[in-house]
Amino acid sequence: MNEQPTWASTAKAFVYLLPAFAIIAVFTMYPILSSLVMSFYTDYDFFNNEVYAYGFGNFVELATDPSFRTALLNTLIFVIGVVPASILISLVIAVLLNSNIKGIRFFRTSYFLPFVTSVVAVSIVWNWIYHSDYGLLNYGLGLFGIAPIDWLTDPAYAMPALIILCIWKGLGFNIVIFLAGLQGIDRNHILAAKIDGARGTRRFFHIIVPLLSSTTFFVTLITMISSFKVFDEVYALFSGRPGPANSALTVVYYVYQKFYSEWEFGLASAAAYVLFVIILLLTIVQIVVSKKLVHYQ
Amino acid sequence: MNKSRQMLATVVVYFVLTVGAIFMLLPFVWMIITSLKEANEVMSMPPVWIPSSWEWSNYAEAWAKAPFDTYFMNSMIITVVVTVGELITTILAAYAFSRMSFYGRDVLFVLFLATMMVPGEVLLIPNYVTVTEFGWLNSYEALIVPWTASVFAIFLLRQWFLNMPKELSYAAKIDGCKDRHILLYVFVPLAKPSLVTIALLKIVGSWNAFLWPLIVTNSVEMRTLPVGLTSFTTEAGTIYELLMAASTMVILPMVLLFFFTQKYIVAGVARAGIKG
Numbered sequence: 001m002n003e004q005p006t007w008a009s010t011a012k013a014f015v016y017l018l019p020a021f022a023i024i025a026v027f028t029m030y031p032i033l034s035s036l037v038m039s040f041y042t043d044y045d046f047f048n049n050e051v052y053a054y055g056f057g058n059f060v061e062l063a064t065d066p067s068f069r070t071a072l073l074n075t076l077i078f079v080i081g082v083v084p085a086s087i088l089i090s091l092v093i094a095v096l097l098n099s100n101i102k103g104i105r106f107f108r109t110s111y112f113l114p115f116v117t118s119v120v121a122v123s124i125v126w127n128w129i130y131h132s133d134y135g136l137l138n139y140g141l142g143l144f145g146i147a148p149i150d151w152l153t154d155p156a157y158a159m160p161a162l163i164i165l166c167i168w169k170g171l172g173f174n175i176v177i178f179l180a181g182l183q184g185i186d187r188n189h190i191l192a193a194k195i196d197g198a199r200g201t202r203r204f205f206h207i208i209v210p211l212l213s214s215t216t217f218f219v220t221l222i223t224m225i226s227s228f229k230v231f232d233e234v235y236a237l238f239s240g241r242p243g244p245a246n247s248a249l250t251v252v253y254y255v256y257q258k259f260y261s262e263w264e265f266g267l268a269s270a271a272a273y274v275l276f277v278i279i280l281l282l283t284i285v286q287i288v289v290s291k292k293l294v295h296y297q
Numbered sequence: 298m299n300k301s302r303q304m305l306a307t308v309v310v311y312f313v314l315t316v317g318a319i320f321m322l323l324p325f326v327w328m329i330i331t332s333l334k335e336a337n338e339v340m341s342m343p344p345v346w347i348p349s350s351w352e353w354s355n356y357a358e359a360w361a362k363a364p365f366d367t368y369f370m371n372s373m374i375i376t377v378v379v380t381v382g383e384l385i386t387t388i389l390a391a392y393a394f395s396r397m398s399f400y401g402r403d404v405l406f407v408l409f410l411a412t413m414m415v416p417g418e419v420l421l422i423p424n425y426v427t428v429t430e431f432g433w434l435n436s437y438e439a440l441i442v443p444w445t446a447s448v449f450a451i452f453l454l455r456q457w458f459l460n461m462p463k464e465l466s467y468a469a470k471i472d473g474c475k476d477r478h479i480l481l482y483v484f485v486p487l488a489k490p491s492l493v494t495i496a497l498l499k500i501v502g503s504w505n506a507f508l509w510p511l512i513v514t515n516s517v518e519m520r521t522l523p524v525g526l527t528s529f530t531t532e533a534g535t536i537y538e539l540l541m542a543a544s545t546m547v548i549l550p551m552v553l554l555f556f557f558t559q560k561y562i563v564a565g566v567a568r569a570g571i572k573g
Binding site for chain 2: 004005007009010011012013014016017020021022023024026027028029030031032034035038046049055092093096097099106107108109110111112113114115116117118119120121122124125126127128129131133136139151171172173176177179180185200202225228229231232235236239240249252255256259260265268269272276279280281284
């Protein structure tokens with residue numbers, strides 16, 4: 001490890017690295033650059049792979065395309081709908097699971113189960129749960145005297161339906177990470193607070209929450225990034241459509257449409273890069289903000 | 298804190314956790330119940346919780362209505378080959394990054410890590426073009442090759458390797474062991490928990506993968522289970538008992554796998570969190 005590299009050792013290491021490097025270079029590194037270049041293609045013939053013109057045209061077109069604006073707005077609403085709720089619920093569940101209770105394995109398994117199951121399959125199940133006449137959800141709401149809701153066909157409810165499904169799907173992952181974070185907290189901090197007479201809620205807000213802030217930061221970042229990229233759930237929940245009247249059209253769905261149905265490779269690449277830049281900027285903002293808020297033990 | 302307060306707190310904890318668990322499990326329970334109903338019981342209000350007769354034939358019917366045997370085989374082949382492939386590339390690369398010295402190591406490693414920033418969706422279109430140029434559209438190559446290496450897995454295993462005592466490899470080297478033997482007989486066995494986690498996360502990921510298989514396959518023969526399932530929804534329309542039977546069949550293998558290996562899957566996810 002600490003030996004000086006030689007050309008011989010470099011050659012040998014290269015043999016070990018070659019398989020992974022070849023795949024990652026071709027299918028990850030090259031496409032990162034390639035799609036950036038592609039986003040500037042304004043006149044492109046896919047069948048002959050020939051580019052006739054370059055320019056900023058795609059970005060101009062995105063800025064003026066109302067459906068891209070819809071996609072951006074929907075994605076934003078989706079992220080705002082999913083991230084805080086998911087973090088809050090999973091934090092509470094994780095804290096409850098972390099208290100010394102019996103049956104933790106059963107509970108943890110129940111919450112985690114959606115994570116290992118196919119998004120497509122569970123979206124189809126939720127499609128059935130959301131059925132306006134025979135769905136379980138409307139039946140349950142009916143017990144409380146709430147009139148049936150057209151979850152999947154009313155543009156006003158399509159997004160809430162998607163948000164509920166995605167919170168349900170992602171909860172287990174976040175809970176496990178929070179549990180790992182909670183178990184990493186030094187018990188002495190909590191004991192000291194107990195001796196000082198701090199009640200449960202006070203301990204939660206003044207000891208656990210601050211000590212858990214680096215975990216919370218990580219979970220928030222991961223949930224936010226994955227929420228910005230929602231696609232499979234939309235496709236499967238609305239049977240291959242982006243919701244009624246584009247009400248669940250998200251940015252990745254837009255990329256898919258432009259690319260796969262309309263063969264607009266340049267425009268689709270530009271949209272994907274816009275998404276990347278948004279995620280990157282928000283990540284940077286979060287890192288800067290967290291520097292002020294995150295406490296390390 | 299007195300005894301009755303403590304009791305009350307415990308009751309509240311159990312109540313919240315139980316209500317939550319019911320919400321989490323209900324969709325699966327409802328899926329299975331529906332998959333075993335007769336057609337006339339599916340669409341009934343109030344819902345039927347216990348079918349009057351258990352229609353196991355729904356599964357046979359769903360299976361026969363679409364070529365699920367083909368989808369199943371494809372998903373199986375792809376999952377196994379992708380996972381084995383990733384393990385091989387990851388073990389070799391992680392060893393090089395953790396135990397070999399070579400020119401440009403740090404630069405290359407940073408370059409690898411930097412790729413983790415970019416969302417997969419950005420890679421979609423160029424990869425589609427590449428795969429087309431290779432003549433791989435609608436073939437196993439397209440479904441397998443791009444997924445046989447992962448920076449994240451290399452990163453995870455490298456951390457594990459770095460934590461192994463250096464004396465291990467020194468001792469082996471003094472005994473005249475070559476690098477490939479040290480890797481195979483010392484590192485790989487000791488890294489088993491980490492390797493199992495990497496493999497399981499990959500199995501779950503590739504079994505459930507959707508967007509890429511959707512795009513690079515266009516014939517029934519090449520469809521994977523999730524892609525086959527979405528086309529089945531349009532073919533089966535609103536025959537919910539068959540849709541639920543099909544969904545159960547897609548979900549079941551991963552649920553079984555999870556029940557037997559949850560320790561490793563959960564540990565893997567938790568470890569992913571700790572690096573933050």
